[in-house]
Amino acid sequence: MNTPILMLALGATALPAAHAGQQTIARAGEQASQSGPEAYFTGRVRIDPVWPAEGGIPASGGLVTFEPGARSAWHTHPAGQRLVVSSGVGLVQEWGKPVQVIRPGDVVWCPPGVKHWHGAALGIAMTHLAVTGTMDGRNVAWMEKVDDAQYNAH
Ligand code: MN
Numbered sequence: 110m111n112t113p114i115l116m117l118a119l120g121a122t123a124l125p126a127a128h129a130g131q132q133t134i135a136r137a138g139e140q141a142s143q144s145g146p147e148a149y150f151t152g153r154v155r156i157d158p159v160w161p162a163e164g165g166i167p168a169s170g171g172l173v174t175f176e177p178g179a180r181s182a183w184h185t186h187p188a189g190q191r192l193v194v195s196s197g198v199g200l201v202q203e204w205g206k207p208v209q210v211i212r213p214g215d216v217v218w219c220p221p222g223v224k225h226w227h228g229a230a231l232g233i234a235m236t237h238l239a240v241t242g243t244m245d246g247r248n249v250a251w252m253e254k255v256d257d258a259q260y261n262a263h
Contacts, residue, residue, distance in 0.1 A: 142157050143155070145173070145181075149181065150179065151180050151228075152176055152178050152179025153175075154173065155174045156174075157173075157174070159238070162241075162243040167243045168188070168240050168241060170239070170241075171238070172236060172237075172239075173237055174234060174236040175197075175199065175236075177231060178232075180200070180227065181226045183204070183224055183251075183252040184225070184252055185221075185222050185225070185250045186221060186222075187245070187248065187249075188241075189242050190218075192227060192240075193215075194214065195213055196235070197233050198211075198212055198233040199230060200235075200260075200263065201217055201225065202225060202227075203225045204223070204225065208260075209263075211235075211237075228260075
């Protein structure tokens with residue numbers, strides 16, 4: 110039983126320098142909240158950064174809170190995105206497909222290059238964790254806004 114432990118210890122010392130850093134804790138409150146830019150969002154949206162795309166994991170994390178009726182513009186992600194709904198009731202739509210309701214605990218996978226939007230339901234706010242892959246330094250390509258007819262088509 111000792112041999113596997115010894116091998117793990119040796120393996121740890123052999124890790125490349127890029128993976129040999131110290132453990133760190135980003136304390137709550139160290140990263141300022143941001144407003145979703147008017148050019149890319151409809152309604153009031155708050156973005157709370159959680160982690161950047163670094164440290165060998167090429168995906169960032171952010172908590173995004175949409176006020177009732179608020180939503181992103183249409184967009185794509187070059188390396189895909191996962192959305193984990195944490196509170197409220199939300200909506201998500203892939204281009205050419207019906208609007209779908211999303212609720213806390215739901216996990217949405219947005220494949221690379223697939224046009225979509227996400228946001229809150231009409232009368233209810235929604236918060237999701239967005240885990241967004243980065244490719245060549247970019248993680249989103251913004252398109253036109255979601256108009257009221259598109260938003261209300263559900
Ligand atoms: Mn997205």
